[in-house]
Amino acid sequence: MQNQSFLLYDIFSNNVLKNPNKIAIIFNNIKITYNEVKRRADKLANWFTLNGYRKGDITVVHLPNSPDFLIAHLAISKLGGIISTMHMPYARADIKNALEEIKPAFIITESRYKNTDLIKLFEELSNEIGISPRLIFRSEEDIPSHTTLERIYKDSNITNDAPQQNELYDYDSMGLFFTSGTDGHPKACLHTYDTLIKNAVQVVNDSGLNSNSVMLSGSPFTHLFGILSLHSSIIAGCTQIMEPYFNPEKFLDLISKCGVTHLYLVPTEIVDLLNVIKKTNRIPNTVEEVRTGGMFVTENIVYETQKYIGNIIPHWGMTELGAGIYNLRTYPAIIKSQTIGKPIPDTDAIILNSDGKVAAVNEIGEILYRGYNLFKYYYHNEIKTKESYIEINGNKWFKTGDSGYKDENGYIHFAGRNKEIIDRGGMKINAIELENILSSYEKIIECAVVPLKHERLGEIACLVCTASDANMTLEEIRKFLEVKGVSKYKWPEKLLIIEEMPKTPTGKISKGALRELAANYKELENK
Template sequence: MYLNTASVTGRRDCVNNMMIDYKTFNSPELISNFRQKGYWPGKTLNDSFEEAVRNFPDKKALIQDDRVVTYKEFKRATDRLAAGLRRIGIDRGMVVSVQLPNCIEFTYLQIALARIGAIIQPIHMPFRSYEVESQLRFCEASAVVISPEYSGFNYMEMIQEIRPKLSHLRSVLTVGGRISGNDFYSIEEMCETGSSDETSAKEEQIDADDTLLLNFTSGTEGNPKGFLHTHNTIVAHSGRTAKVLGFRDTDVFLSFSPMTHTFGHIITYFSVLSGGTIVFVPKYDPAESLRLIEKEKITYMQGTPAHLIGTLNHANYVADNLKSLRMCFTGGSQVPTKLVKQLRDEIGCHVVNAYGQGENLIHTMGSTLWDTDEKMFSTVGRTMIGTEIKLVDETREKEVPLGEVGEICFRGPSLFIGYFKNPELTAQTRNEEGWFFTGDAGYLDDQGYLHLSGRKKEMINRGGTKIYPLETENLLHFHPKIDRVAVVGMPDARLGERVCAYIVTKKGQALTQEEVADYLNQHKVSRYKIPERIELIPEMPLNPTGKINKLQLTKNIADKLIEEGKWQTE
């Protein structure tokens, strides 16, 4: 089974016996350009890791609670783990699923699996039997790594329940608990007591075009897709990003995003490529985060705007205790102006806003390091060196003029090689010139800055007028009574859709639809964009990666209208 439909031939990588051409939809000219300009330097994750170990053997690499691991100890543990994985039959091209919170062992697995050429496949912690079984079956995972019990849930019972249904699942590995039984193994025991002799005896030459990561989209479209990255597409990209942002070996990294999500997953690459230190927070907690920033002198912090807002709004927040921070990396959309100003003016911290998807990591990036306030607050930045974007109309064949909304297309060396087991979808989202159609909408200004309008599928069609929710949401974020807001379309018999806003108010605040309308009118918002209904809720429904689940909100308002007799499905 092939992921490519292009006529380009070349070296093929094997993922669970499925042949994948890394040149999928990249022309020979593009690939030659990536190599000649150093965008694909031909280095694997293990190459970069070995270099960090040589340069910083006794430096702190990993910190979790009272555990401190130096780079030398990091290498010893991952050498043993790689040997242990091979000993139980895990080898090149096999998929190993990992359902763990952010922890040291997750990082060990990233390095060890990359070293033997196996593919890491993260599974979100909130997933239960239905989702986990489906994902393990789809990926044909040879092994799965879990915490036997975490946050009140018994993951071992879940795996034991679904394992008989998965003939390809050879082994279950655990972190944080010793489990006896056939084909059950402890990661800690492998790392602590194993031997690395078998690794060197069976060393293979892992290529930078080998598949490194199989991960899934957030599922906001209702149909999560498995995307594949190689060492070249993801590690080389992380190295360029680290260089652009000036990461150094004195940096101490803290990520609030789960390592099962691509944004959180790459924290390891950032740190290893710069010789820095990672501090782990298994589960986001604003009070604990504030404590760790002060204690460990965190210099670099990353997370969604919601993570950062929650931390800075906590009762324990004291700006002077966070002066070690020199950079905050966030993304997804325009960062709220208030958040940027608070980080910059109160703490003295630069803010980086990266907009992208798992498929290509970063479309564009903006920063207070180099952008004006006007650009930082109204755009999602410009493309990184070596990457390109363009905006096309609904036919996907014609570029739209500057200032006109179109679908965002991306091309560059960090683009994924294809969707796992879905060559048809790969073909639908790529063209022969190497452009990837993102499904997002926006427009470019005359300076090359991208203004994000939102997901095409989130667009509200009100009587033929297109409304992108992001613009209204960004304005309402500044309403003094509003904590969080999500704008969705609600069905309407006459117009097709109308605008509805789901709102979480700040503690103790009441809010009416009239107040919302008045506020938007004061900002001279077009009348058709103003919500015609608001729903006040105690908290936003989130998907496993921390994004607002708009599908759930859209269904909720449709169900409410049906109950009220204002809408019928037939």
Template sequence: MLTGAVPWPAEFAERYRRAGYWTGETLADLLREPARTAGDRPAVVTLRQRVSYAELDAWADELCGGLWRLGLRAGDRVVVQLPNGPDFLALLVALFRLGAVPVLALPAHRLAEIGYLCAHTGATALVIPDVLARFDHRELAREVSATVPELRHVLVAGAPGEFTALAQVRAEPVDLPGPDPDEVALLLLSGGTTGRPKLIPRTHNDYAYQLRTTAAEMGFDASGAYLAALPAAHNAALGCPGVLGALRVGAPAVLAASPSPDEVFPLIAREGVTLTTLMPAFLPLWMETAPIFQADLSKLTVEVGGAALDPRLAARAEEALGCTLTRWFGMAEGLLSFTRPDEPAQFRHTTEGRPMSADDELRAVGEDGRDVPAGEVGELLVRGPYTLRGYYRAEEHNRTAFTSDGFYRTGDLVRLLPDGAMVVEGRIKDVVNRGGEKVSAVEVEEHLRAHPKVADVAVVAVPDPGLGERSCAFVVATDGEPALSELRGFLTERGLAGYKLPDALILVEDFPYTPVGKVDKAALRASHE
């Protein structure tokens, strides 16, 4: 097991093998069967590109060979910061075959995030685009390279500058042993409730189980097509069943840059898309523009998750779009609970459905740690065959994030109903869920306290009709009154991603406090509303 990762206890691992969840399948095997039996079939499609299974399989083999000749080996960590595109998928499969561990970053990440990920993982390589959304990632790589001595390679999709072009890495394939199915296949980023994102180790066995089972539960197979309109580096669009699940069953993975209707509706029509994933905030835009594009979505199932979904919006969207909505609660840490397409509309619109696995063990507990009665609100605890037993290189945090018997404390408040369904009521973790992007309030607060005009700050989630939530910074000022634009510019200079910048600023003389001496963010939120 990768040093710093926490394995499942032996008795649980054996239990999951006996149950048929862990079959020894590895992500290195993605593409092999469809490339052999249907090589001309499209594997990856964008508005302007089309790559067949045979081509993608060969591309991944040649990338694997090129990376090996650069000196990368099994167990090496590689931070991958690429947008949705064929090279993203070819690189992932190449790394799986090499046995190296991709660390999946988002294109919106900047120095604070990429520098930390490279340093924390001891990354050997960083893979970036050249310029994306007018941001030069090569300049970012220069700053990271100067501070992370282990980083030996920067690979660039596009014009490389002084670095190495990803396109030039391809070489003759090499004959390598396959990865251990129990080994870590990839590291995903948590939503984050502390100042720095936690890394989630997912093994070949457990992630293959997730791909296989979500596809089966959604009725998704080679006759369908999956659209990634969200970043494919997110667990939702990557493996639920997502783009990797599509490759596993031999279906096309259709990639869009965003959920913008002018890109996704033509792709849905042209490629016969049958399954996609969407945040609730985008449903009104789709409803408004579908008639303009004369979009026929009658064969489409939409997995809606990442933020609270109003049942009334779900019903209106399903009627207006003519598609089928399924409601999802999931986390990169593991647990997925969702409604299935063939279940009644009322159930699909009002609950987060039932867990993916029969061996998902869910508990709802009160502040005393004891289980609450069925139907009452409690914090969700979970363990199971695809839920992590510990974050990567986070021993101290793991002591409080998990119970002594291995249950993960999610920080989410739920009701577990007698029929096995779950309803999410909120969360106790200090996170702003901004349109599906999880923003750690603690991280933003730590940076803002470095501003000379900020004596103290509390970042709070407040309701937003479009995003679900937006961030509001309540600031106790020192000399002078900082403007919102000034604080946002300060955070940008410190390398924070754009979605982490506060949306609003309220100056206060002091904070309200709870009886135990903590800032009362609920009171701050209520004062804003």
């Protein structure tokens, strides 16, 4: 990777020069060439410029997997702006928290998501927060009172031939990506081109992805694992099939119809796809590789994926570092089923035991990580940035909050999470954030949110509490959270009301005791 540029727009433009008519995207049976994607991205970049866009401006992109997501990403990159992605399922409270944190200059979003009028929502939140971002909407219908992407693409007064306005460098800021924190507040990780794009180049080199490949991602581009699939496709110069949301039947159809060679799926999506494959007896024969991450991959998923779909590559990573540790294609299935692999080249990982020393072989401790792919800092949070690192023997290591151990062959085994995070099918639920909201419910006296194992999702949230009403139901808790604007995927799916909360000697609620209690209690109220 020496002397290689990691500027996203430049990489895409080079692909256009090599093969302008190559299909870049297939979306809703419509094929879009590399040249057409660049034309739209250039028009959007010029619209930005006409509306006062400056290098370093933050643009929220709140879109599902679609051509418009890529076009927006390229336009922002061309001008040296910073993309900040926002998950589509975010409820009002999540969106408000993110906007308050980053105060974007521009927002690109859908006009509607399910039953939510996003035009009204973003206008209301902007007024509440006291910000004035320019709003751009993606809509199948024209919205005369607002700017839409389609109108920008078709506007003959906006040219697509203006040069880049700013000198850009690999170390320039590229994106802000939110991660859940254990203190109840999400943190925005700032990445540069030489962290994320360089990381994607390494993945492409290890994956065998090339210009003849066909990519399909079930992970949303607003998630770091999903955007890795997008970056990898650009670097390889291949075709990417885009589907707004995962549907196993539709994905199986697309794999067959489009000759998909590379899949990016979280483990829950793999399980759903496997179920459809076995039910219909339609076994795909074009898939070379299935990359997966976001949660622990079970032994059963590894062997069934290898049997029915293709070569599986389990990833370990997080918002702060992208793809940090993963298995290689050549690793045997037994290694993939038991380990998360080894650190990628030019990075390293060690295990720190409970005594604060480097752990011995097979000794469990916290996974510490260092390498070029680490984020630069938490946006507007210098204290948390400093707290997330530790110095050992002159080297600065990132404290991941995950537990694991390293075996005698250097493979790292994942042993769980230290942080107060529940991993629901790859979507992270901050237990402390949820507890802070639930504790304000009038019937709850004391509460804790703990993870429960789930066959398909990996983990779900269980609310354990003492209450003034022993007949309090899960349904009323969910209605309370809905009113509070909490995203549905964060809602507890089991409820356990007990007489007294177990405490540690210092008076804190013992979550270890609660996890054990909840796991062994057979009569939890169903969702």
